[in-house]
Amino acid sequence: MTSVAVADLDRRSLIRQSARTSHRRRQILGIVGACLCGLALCIALLPLVSIVIFTISKGIGAWSVNFFTHIPTPAGIPGGGIVNAIVGSLIMDGLAAVMALPIGFVVALFLAEQGGRLASTVRFVVDVAAGLPAITIGLFAYAIVVLPEGHFSALSASVALAVLMLPITIRAGETAIRTVPQDLWEAGIALGIGRARVARSIIITSALPGLVTASLLAISRAIGEAAPLLFTAIGSQVFATSLGQPMASLSLVVYFDGIQPYPDIVRTAWGAALTLLVIVMLLNISARLLARRMRRFTR
Amino acid sequence: MSVGDVTGGRDVRRPSRHIRLGDGAYRRVLQGFGLFVLAIFVAVGGVLFIQAWPAFRHSGAGFVTGTNWDPSRAIYGAIPFIVGTLITSAIGLVLAIPIGIGAAIFLAEYAPRRISGALGMLVELLAAVPSVVYGLWGFLVLGPIFQNTIEPHINFLPVAHGPPLPVGVLLAGLILAIMVLPTITAVTRDLANAVPATSREAVYGLGGTRWQMIRTAVLPAIRVGVVGAVVLGLGRALGETMAVTFVIGNTNAIPNSLIAPGQTMASLIANEFTEATEPFHASALLGIAVLLLVVAVIVNVFARLLVWSVSREVRETV
Numbered sequence: 001m002t003s004v005a006v007a008d009l010d011r012r013s014l015i016r017q018s019a020r021t022s023h024r025r026r027q028i029l030g031i032v033g034a035c036l037c038g039l040a041l042c043i044a045l046l047p048l049v050s051i052v053i054f055t056i057s058k059g060i061g062a063w064s065v066n067f068f069t070h071i072p073t074p075a076g077i078p079g080g081g082i083v084n085a086i087v088g089s090l091i092m093d094g095l096a097a098v099m100a101l102p103i104g105f106v107v108a109l110f111l112a113e114q115g116g117r118l119a120s121t122v123r124f125v126v127d128v129a130a131g132l133p134a135i136t137i138g139l140f141a142y143a144i145v146v147l148p149e150g151h152f153s154a155l156s157a158s159v160a161l162a163v164l165m166l167p168i169t170i171r172a173g174e175t176a177i178r179t180v181p182q183d184l185w186e187a188g189i190a191l192g193i194g195r196a197r198v199a200r201s202i203i204i205t206s207a208l209p210g211l212v213t214a215s216l217l218a219i220s221r222a223i224g225e226a227a228p229l230l231f232t233a234i235g236s237q238v239f240a241t242s243l244g245q246p247m248a249s250l251s252l253v254v255y256f257d258g259i260q261p262y263p264d265i266v267r268t269a270w271g272a273a274l275t276l277l278v279i280v281m282l283l284n285i286s287a288r289l290l291a292r293r294m295r296r297f298t299r
Numbered sequence: 300m301s302v303g304d305v306t307g308g309r310d311v312r313r314p315s316r317h318i319r320l321g322d323g324a325y326r327r328v329l330q331g332f333g334l335f336v337l338a339i340f341v342a343v344g345g346v347l348f349i350q351a352w353p354a355f356r357h358s359g360a361g362f363v364t365g366t367n368w369d370p371s372r373a374i375y376g377a378i379p380f381i382v383g384t385l386i387t388s389a390i391g392l393v394l395a396i397p398i399g400i401g402a403a404i405f406l407a408e409y410a411p412r413r414i415s416g417a418l419g420m421l422v423e424l425l426a427a428v429p430s431v432v433y434g435l436w437g438f439l440v441l442g443p444i445f446q447n448t449i450e451p452h453i454n455f456l457p458v459a460h461g462p463p464l465p466v467g468v469l470l471a472g473l474i475l476a477i478m479v480l481p482t483i484t485a486v487t488r489d490l491a492n493a494v495p496a497t498s499r500e501a502v503y504g505l506g507g508t509r510w511q512m513i514r515t516a517v518l519p520a521i522r523v524g525v526v527g528a529v530v531l532g533l534g535r536a537l538g539e540t541m542a543v544t545f546v547i548g549n550t551n552a553i554p555n556s557l558i559a560p561g562q563t564m565a566s567l568i569a570n571e572f573t574e575a576t577e578p579f580h581a582s583a584l585l586g587i588a589v590l591l592l593v594v595a596v597i598v599n600v601f602a603r604l605l606v607w608s609v610s611r612e613v614r615e616t617v
Contacts, residue, residue, distance in 0.1 A: 030510035034409055040401025041410075041418070044484060047477045048425045051436045107336050110329035122333040124603065129340045131531065131599035133538025135565050136588045139572070140343045143350050143585075163343070166336060196325035224429025227540035227565070231572050254431040255541060258438060266439065273432045284427045288420070 052277070059274025062267045071239050075262040082272050084239040085248040091241065092154050092233060092249060093223045096161035101215055104169030108214075109199055111170065112177040123174075130167035137163050138228030146232060154240070154247035157233035164228060165218040172217055176210020177203060179294075209294040213287045220283035224276060226251035250276045344592055351589045354582035362586055368551045368567075370577040377587055379553045383468065383561040384591075386554065387543060388536040390472025391479060396529055398476075399483030406484070407491035408513055419488060426481035434545030437474040438466075442546060445470050450558050461556045466548035469557040474542045479532035486528035490521040527605035534598040538591060540565040564591045 066081050073080030107126075111119050141160035146152055180203050188198035204211070226249070229235070235252040236245070250272050257269035355362055358375045365376015402422075406415045442465035450463035459469070494517050502512040548560020549570050562570075564587050575581040 026508050026511065030508040033510040033513070034405075037401040037405035037409060040398045041405045044398050044402040044422070044480050045418070047441075048422070048428075048481070050440070051428065051433065051477075052425075054436055054440050055432060103332060103336065106329060106332040110333045114326065114329065118330060118333055122337055125337055125340050127603050128596055128599045129343075131534040131538075131602070132340075132343070132595055133540065133565055133591055135538065135540040135568055136347065136592050136595075137343065139350075139568070139585060139588045140346055142572075143346045144342075163339060166339070170336070194325070195322045196328075199325075220427060224427075224431070226429070226431045227569060230569055234573065251429060251431050251541075254429075254435055255545075258431075258435045258545065269435060273435050276429055277432060280427055280429060281424060284424055 055270065055273050055277050058267070058270035059272075059277075062271025063274070067268075067271055072237050072268070075260070075265050078264070080268065082248070082250070082253055082268065082275070084236065085250045085253045085272060086275065088154065088233070088236070088240065088247040089223055089250045091243075092157045092161060092229075092247060093219055095155070095158040095243070096165055096222055097215065097219055099158065099162040100165040100169055100218065104166050104214075104218070105173045105204075105211060107166075107170045108173030108177055109203070111174045113195075113199070123171075126167045126170050130171065133227075134164055134225050135227040135230070138231055141228065142231040149244075151244070152232060152234045152246045153244050154233055155243040157229045157247065157249070158243070160228035160232050161222040161225065164225060165222050168218045168221055169214055172214030173211055176207045176214055179210060180206045209290050213291045213294070216283045216287035216290070220280050220287070223283075224251055224280055226255050250279075344589075344596075347585055347589050347592060351582055351586035354579045354586045357579045358583070358586075362583070363590070366553060370571075370575070370580045370583075373578050373580075375579065375583040375586070377564070377590060379551055380562050380564045380567050380587060381590070382553050383547070384537055384563040384565070384594075386468055386557075386561070387471045387475055387547070387563055388533060390469060390557075391475030391536045392529060392533060394473065394476035395479045395483055395532065399480050400487050400525060402480075403484045403487030403491060404513060404517070406488045408509065408517065419485070422481045422484050426485065430478065430539060430542045431545075433474055433478055434542035437470065437477075437542060438545040441473070442466060442470060445473075454556075454558060459557045461559050464548065464558065464560065466546050466560050467558045468547065468554045468561045471543045471547040471561075471563070474546055475536040475539060478539065478542060479536055482532050482535065483525075483528050486531075487521065487525050490524040490528075491517050494520045523605060524609045527602050527609060530598060530602035530605060534595055534602060537598065538565055538595050540569050544569045564588075 064081075066079050068081060068086070069083055070079060070081035071084045072082065107122065111123055138160045140163065141156045145156035145159050149156070184202055184206060185198060188202045189195070191198075193201070229249055229252055233247045233249055233252065235256055236248040240247045253272040254269050254276065257265045257272065260266060260269075354375060357373070358365065361376055363377055363381075365374065366378045367374050367376045368379060369375075406419055406422075410418065445467075446463045446465040450459070450467075453459045454461060454463065498516040498520065499512055502516045507515065543563050544566040547562060547566050549562055549566060550560040551562050551567070554561035568584050568587055568591075572581065572584050575584055
């Protein structure tokens, strides 16, 4: 064997060998990568699932008939409930929805129907506003409602929640209105009934399921917020239904009771957290189901 | 479809007794509402700034450079809270970015479709869990675990010295990471699902493994979008109030260790505003809110521009 042939053979086996190791290395790298990604998913789900499980297991212990029918009792006295907070949350969120949803949907119509600089400016500002810290919105409501009136009130909390709901309502509403086929707009205009009538009679009715989805998402976002209520509704131990008075809310109960040193009060916080979780999940799941049905319908 | 169906059974040929809104007027009404909403959000900034003005005048530049916050002597310096906000948000993102992206890649590329759909929906639903619930869990469940099993093992580190506590900056950062995870995961997964099959097949055609396909076809394509999602998460972390207030320990000083208690801008406002009776105290807290607002607006504008540039890129390539 000549030395050239030996060198040639060496080189060939070297190439084959390196191809093999590279192949093996690529496969090992692939397995390691997949395992890391799977591990990341497990790590991500662990705390999230833990939150849900703890809230359910600790909250269920607080639930009773009294819990949903009585107002709070002082620490150590059994039989208290959070009916005032449930009603308070519903009142303040309901009023906020009444203020925010109509305005939000008209603006959504504006964004979907008209182009131009004003529309794109509004869209951009609304997008940015969606990321504003909720606590600054609470201070805004404090400054424009609580300060002039001189007292904390459920009304000021509703104003804060309404401002908070606007960006979600507008953007989700715009998406819903944009799913209405162009043909329907044109058919309406061709009837000669005016754009306002087209919007009211055709577009809004066609986009209705989407608008309901948008409303549910906005309400669900608002009902969980506690930060904007700290300086507006500030919470209450009594059953208040007047909009001019401080009012209790589920989210505030979770916070104020959660940081107490008394175990029975902390249990109330878990019970309120579970109530909140159930409401938010119901709202979100129904919004999702509605959106899915709508998608099937348009297809 | 007849005319009557569309117009709710009324005959449109007969003049309506209602005053009909002309197209021009209708247009202007819509624009008016647009302007109204614009005005509301401008007013948020304006009103807070006006309310904060007395404190800004009182403290001057010291408001953003001062390290001391002492309402009883009317000294207001925001540095401890700016530092606290930045540290907790940074911890949150450093933990959430790799885990969120890894989880999203697993959902989009590895998991079977049905499992991926179910887990994806679970992750999206978890994004809707109210922040007080995260806070309550962090305070009552994670805090004690942290104090007893994690902190004693890491406090030999110079950045994490000090007594183990059930509250602190690191714990707040951890809660923020958990809170922004669903957002980052959901957006990244959607972006990965949108990568065209042709780019994937190109890598497979060259003999690439699935991992090489992910690294060379998927990750570069979604990079900018992921940065957008991370910046949106940053915006959420900076302004998060309730969850942080539960677990940060509420101490008005620059934290000297990762496991020491601290305070963020948002948690400071939540803690002190209803009891702010000292001179300029309430106004100074509104000043903190103005700082928070400015940072949040900058971060969100940046995020929107990124997302906008991505969607424009997609439109151009299509």
